[in-house]
Amino acid sequence: MTTDARANRMVEIALESGGALRIPVTHCRACGAEIFFARTLAGGLMPLSSRPAPDGGFVVTMLQPPTVAGYNDAIPSHRGAPRFSSHFADCPAAGEFRKRIALRKTAAA
Numbered sequence: 169m170t171t172d173a174r175a176n177r178m179v180e181i182a183l184e185s186g187g188a189l190r191i192p193v194t195h196c197r198a199c200g201a202e203i204f205f206a207r208t209l210a211g212g213l214m215p216l217s218s219r220p221a222p223d224g225g226f227v228v229t230m231l232q233p234p235t236v237a238g239y240n241d242a243i244p245s246h247r248g249a250p251r252f253s254s255h256f257a258d259c260p261a262a263g264e265f266r267k268r269i270a271l272r273k274t275a276a277a
């Protein structure tokens with residue numbers, strides 16, 4: 169395994185229109201898990217676990233930039249879309265991670 173191979177990993181999200189959205193995978197600095205970032209509707213960045221989860225609470229709703237929204241069964245385009253879990257929920261070091269994101273947001277404001 170090379171550093172380059174790691175850097176080129178992508179999450180593929182199949183689109184209703186055919187084809188797939190590809191988002192670069194990164195690694196959680198706290199626990200090393202594979203994650204990707206998507207923008208929230210509020211303008212923040214949310215880390216999502218790179219593997220789709222059937223019961224995940226989030227779907228990617230826009231491609232440029234990748235934008236995440238809470239899964240809503242009442243929205244037709246959400247049903248059948250790949251669902252993801254927030255890495256906030258999965259990360260063993262979530263407390264510290266959340267603090268760091270909050271600091272970053274404050275600095276950008």
Ligand SMILES: [Zn+2]
Nearest residue numbers: 196198199259
């Ligand atoms: Zn983590």
